Amino acid sequence: MQERGMSSLDMRFLDPDTCFFPLFNFLQPPYIDWLYIIYLVMLIGAIGIMLGFCFRLSCLCFLGPYWFIFFLDKTAWNNHSYLYGLTSFLLLVSDANRYWSIDGLLNKKLRNSHVPLWNYTLLRFQIFIVYFLAGLKKLDEDWVTGHSMTRISKHWVFSPFTMFFSEEFVSQWIVHMGGLIIDLSMGYLLFFDFTRPIAFFFGGSFHAMNSQLFHIGMFSYTMLATLPLFSSQDWPKRLVHKCPDRMKIILPLETPAQDSRRCLYTKDVKEEDPQAKTGKQKKPQMRLIHHLSAVFVLLYMSEQLFLPYSHFITQGYNSWTQGLYGYSWDMMVHTWSVQHMKVKYVDAATGEYGFLRPGVFTESNRWSSHPDMLKQYASCLKQRLQEHNIAQPQFYFDIWKSMNNRFQQRMVDPRVDIVTADWSPFKPSSWMMPLLVDLTPWREKFKEIEETMANETDVVFVADFPGLELENYINPDFDNVSLTVLYGEVRVEFRGKENNESLKNVTLKKDDKLEIPSGEFHNVLTTSESPSCYFYISTNQSEVEFNKNLTEYLERQNTSASSTDGNSGTVNESSDDPLIQKYQKVAERKKRRERWKTLSPLDYFKVWGFKKYFTFRRSLLMSGLAVRNLVFGTPDMDQLAKDIDWASGQFHPEKYLDELAGVPMMDHP
Numbered sequence: 001m002q003e004r005g006m007s008s009l010d011m012r013f014l015d016p017d018t019c020f021f022p023l024f025n026f027l028q029p030p031y032i033d034w035l036y037i038i039y040l041v042m043l044i045g046a047i048g049i050m051l052g053f054c055f056r057l058s059c060l061c062f063l064g065p066y067w068f069i070f071f072l073d074k075t076a077w078n079n080h081s082y083l084y085g086l087t088s089f090l091l092l093v094s095d096a097n098r099y100w101s102i103d104g105l106l107n108k109k110l111r112n113s114h115v116p117l118w119n120y121t122l123l124r125f126q127i128f129i130v131y132f133l134a135g136l137k138k139l140d141e142d143w144v145t146g147h148s149m150t151r152i153s154k155h156w157v158f159s160p161f162t163m164f165f166s167e168e169f170v171s172q173w174i175v176h177m178g179g180l181i182i183d184l185s186m187g188y189l190l191f192f193d194f195t196r197p198i199a200f201f202f203g204g205s206f207h208a209m210n211s212q213l214f215h216i217g218m219f220s221y222t223m224l225a226t227l228p229l230f231s232s233q234d235w236p237k238r239l240v241h242k243c244p245d246r247m248k249i250i251l252p253l254e255t256p257a258q259d260s261r262r263c264l265y266t267k268d269v270k271e272e273d274p275q276a277k278t279g280k281q282k283k284p285q286m287r288l289i290h291h292l293s294a295v296f297v298l299l300y301m302s303e304q305l306f307l308p309y310s311h312f313i314t315q316g317y318n319s320w321t322q323g324l325y326g327y328s329w330d331m332m333v334h335t336w337s338v339q340h341m342k343v344k345y346v347d348a349a350t351g352e353y354g355f356l357r358p359g360v361f362t363e364s365n366r367w368s369s370h371p372d373m374l375k376q377y378a379s380c381l382k383q384r385l386q387e388h389n390i391a392q393p394q395f396y397f398d399i400w401k402s403m404n405n406r407f408q409q410r411m412v413d414p415r416v417d418i419v420t421a422d423w424s425p426f427k428p429s430s431w432m433m434p435l436l437v438d439l440t441p442w443r444e445k446f447k448e449i450e451e452t453m454a455n456e457t458d459v460v461f462v463a464d465f466p467g468l469e470l471e472n473y474i475n476p477d478f479d480n481v482s483l484t485v486l487y488g489e490v491r492v493e494f495r496g497k498e499n500n501e502s503l504k505n506v507t508l509k510k511d512d513k514l515e516i517p518s519g520e521f522h523n524v525l526t527t528s529e530s531p532s533c534y535f536y537i538s539t540n541q542s543e544v545e546f547n548k549n550l551t552e553y554l555e556r557q558n559t560s561a562s563s564t565d566g567n568s569g570t571v572n573e574s575s576d577d578p579l580i581q582k583y584q585k586v587a588e589r590k591k592r593r594e595r596w597k598t599l600s601p602l603d604y605f606k607v608w609g610f611k612k613y614f615t616f617r618r619s620l621l622m623s624g625l626a627v628r629n630l631v632f633g634t635p636d637m638d639q640l641a642k643d644i645d646w647a648s649g650q651f652h653p654e655k656y657l658d659e660l661a662g663v664p665m666m667d668h669p
Contacts, residue, residue, distance in 0.1 A: 003084075003217045004069060005076075006039045006619040010644070012073075012363070019362045019380035021373045023071040033634075036626035038065045039619075049091060052101020059092035074373060075364035077326030079130075080219035086126060086304075093296070094119040095262060099236070100252035112253045114260040118297050120233060125301060127226045128187035130329060133308055135183030137330040142404040143180065146172040147443060148333050150405060157209045179332075182206050190230040203227055214332075264290050316425040317372050319411065320403055320435040324370060339408040339460060340400040341368060342471075345385060346417075348392035356381065368399050369411065371429035378418035395419050400462075400470075405443055407463035407533060409436055414468070436463050436531055442486070449535070456544045461486075461535045462524075469493075469525035476519040477542040483524070484513045488532030495521040508534075546582075553583040554590075610651040621647035 005012060012018075013029040020029060029035060042065035048058025066085055070077070095115045097103040104111035142148050153162070153171040161170045182202060189199035204224060211220035228235065240254045248254070259265070264286070308329055311322035321334055341358035359365055361384055367373035378395045385393040394417040402408045412418070416431040423429055442461070450459055458478075464470055474481050483492065485508045492506045492514055507527070508514055516522060516536070526532040599607070625643055634640060 003081075004039070004042075004066075006036075006043070007615045007622070009035055009039065010622065017361055017384060019367075019377055019384075020072070021074045021362075021364075021367060021376050023074055025376070027068075027072055029072060033626040033629045036623045037630070038068065040623045040627075041065050042069075043619075043623075049088075052097040052103050055097035055101065055103050056092065059088060063088045063092055074324060074326075074370075075362075075366045077324060078216070079134075079326055079329055079331050080216060080222070082327045083126075083130060083219075084222075087123075090119075090122050090126065094123075095260070098257075098260070111258075112255065113258045114263045115233070116260070116263050116293065118293055120229075122297060122300060123226075124191075124230055126304070127223075127229060128191075129304055130223075131183050131186040133329040134331050135180060135185075137308075137328065137333055138176075138180045138183060140330075140333055141440075143176055143333050146176045147404045148335060149175055150335075152213055155213055157212050179206075190227065196230065199230075200227055262289060314425055315428045316423055317370065318428065319369060319371055319432050321369075324372075325366075334403055335405075336369065337402045337408075338365070338368070338400070339402065339462075340398070340472075342398040342414075343381075344396045344398070344414075345381070345390070346394045346396070347390050348394050350391075368397075369401070371423060371432050372425070374412065374418055375421070375423045378421075382419050393419070398471075402461075403435065405446070407436060407439055407442065407461050409433070409463045410465070410468070433465065439463055439531065439533060442533065445486070453537070454539075456539055458538050458540065459535055461533070463531050463533045464490075464524070464526045465531055466526050466529055469523045471521065471523050473521050474516055474518045474538070477540055478518050478538040479541040481516040481518060481536065481538040482513055483508070483516055483534055483536055485510055486533040486535065488526060488528035488530055488534075490532045490534060491525045491527050492516075493523040493525065495523065546579075549579070550583050550586055553580075554587055557587060607653050611653070614649060614651045617649065618647055 010032055013020075013035055014032050022028070030038070041061050045058045045061030045063070045065070048054055049062060063085075066088060070081060070085055095113075096119070098110055098113045098115050101110075138144075140148075150171055152158075153167045153175055158170050158174065161174050165174075186199055186203055186206075189195040190203070204227065207220040207224045210216065214220075236252065237254045240248065240251045243251060307327060311318055311328075314323055317323045321330070322328060343356040343358050343360075344353060345356060346353040358368070361380065362377065367377040374397065378397075381395055382393050396414050396416070397412045397418060398414040399411045400408050401411055410433050413431045413433055418431070421429075421431050446459075446461055453459055462470065487510055489507065489509050492508060494504050494506075494517075506514055524534070622644075625647060629635075635643070
């Protein structure tokens with residue numbers, strides 16, 4: 001319910017103007033009540049799988065809705081959601097309901113019977129390639145050189161390491177090289193008995209840290225749960241055998257498993273069999289199911305090994321990275337920063353033009369990195385503007401991003417109308433600009449330049465293609481703005497505060513520096529035959545002044561609080577002043593962060609429990625409302641709004657922290 005967003009379906013899919021990004025364009029979200037029914041079927045299937053009840057049917061109830069929802073929205077794709085879909089498929093074809101299941105209680109032939117070895121093999125293989133292929137993907141130069149995740153070494157989970165080593169050392173050798181070694185070796189360590197304890201220790205630590213570092217739902221806990229999968233298949237029985245006798249009433253059987261017709265036996269038959277006493281072996285009875293199982297195992301393994309490297313076929317999905325993120329196991333290899341996005345539309349019928357807010361009609365920004373989604377987004381925007389009497393809209397995107405701390409550069413050719421641009425899943429998108437990999441070595445120069453700057457100084461490194469120009473506006477809050485050319489040649493054209501006709505042009509070459517006035521537009525045109533490289537230096541004087549005044553305000557608050565005996569007194573400053581209100585909000589956020597750090601394990605568990613409760617509560621209540629609407633009809637809008645408001649009670653951790661500090665908490669619905 002939480003992992004797939006059941007509690008927020010109406011927020012994601014109810015608005016008819018929202019742009020969606022399905023894998024196949026004919027897939028569209030159904031009516032919201034039916035969408036809740038689909039999720040409800042998936043939930044029932046998940047419960048059935050957990051209980052081992054009507055196992056095949058439960059797997060189908062989960063599998064069908066899951067993959068439909070997965071294909072419905074590419075912006076929600078990630079590696080672990082793909083893994084869940086694969087695992088549910090493997091469960092469908094497995095005999096996972098043979099032990100401690102309701103099906104086993106109802107059918108003696110299933111109860112405590114053998115499971116074919118290929119069931120274990122495929123599940124172990126699937127988990128193995130999650131680790132091993134993720135390790136192979138981390139052999140990428142950016143990961144090995146420590147440029148993929150440069151900031152997470154500041155997280156508190158690495159405090160035991162930063163006590164003894166610098167953050168740079170932790171980032172390079174613990175985060176990057178440690179992650180690479182764990183991924184490459186974990187599958188092998190889990191496979192062998194004498195190395196499995198080592199794998200359990202490092203794998204458990206690795207996933208526990210990831211659960212705190214990243215917002216990746218249940219993935220970390222799922223991978224923790226798969227670690228025992230590599231142990232001997234009878235480990236649950238050995239565990240039950242060590243439990244007290246009084247507990248064994250509710251625990252699964254510990255007796256030896258019975259034979260299964262789905263298994264192929266090659267060992268001697270039981271000793272009481274006359275043939276066994278003579279030393280003869282009973283020939284295995286090969287049946288069609290055994291041949292089909294062998295073919296299926298080989299096909300599945302081959303497909304899973306090929307698909308992560310199939311991007312030479314599906315070239316239409318490639319940009320700076322290979323294919324869509326979600327099935328390649330290139331986890332955390334690429335990090336992005338967005339500097340600038342501009343969406344311009346032109347009415348081909350009248351010549352009129354305008355600009356849209358980037359991301360309008362959608363809640364995700366993943367469309368800006370993938371050509372297939374960009375094409376879908378442009379087509380959706382065309383429909384929306386046609387509904388607003390713009391007859392023939394054309395769309396031009398100017399998207400500037402940096403991948404793994406490289407130069408900020410444009411991803412899309414701003415001269416191409418994406419609505420009419422060609423796109424095929426099997427051909428490269430010619431209007432996607434290539435990543436300037438030849439400029440990658442400049443990252444070391446970036447560090448040298450940044451080390452010479454003051455803390456309040458901002459630096460932005462930009463690279464652009466020959467013949468293209470960057471239109472830029474410097475906010476009046478920024479002072480001491482300058483542009484310095486690192487490589488190539490550019491012409492800076494100043495256009496004034498109203499972006500009028502050109503006021504003056506200045507040509508700059510390598511190492512030339514130019515002061516840029518604030519509050520004005522200017523264009524930077526690359527005139528050299530090769531890409532140009534330059535950087536902006538600026539100081540946000542308003543932010544500097546704000547931080548200075550905020551520090552003084554906090555000091556006055558602390559002084560007042562410490563000088564007040566038995567009270568939490570504060571300085572009597574006018575709350576009508578907008579700046580004072582901002583200071584108070586920042587101070588309150590700081591206090592809440594401090595409260596969160598000092599939270600007891602019990603209170604932390606309460607926060608976690610409240611959040612889960614309200615997530616599940618809304619999911620089930622909204623599903624109930626959907627069933628009611630379909631069975632008895634949808635009530636009037638006023639009543640429907642009241643029902644949704646009743647189902648939408650939420651828990652706010654901040655208010656709970658306030659309650660712990662003596663501030664009244666929210667009223668529960």
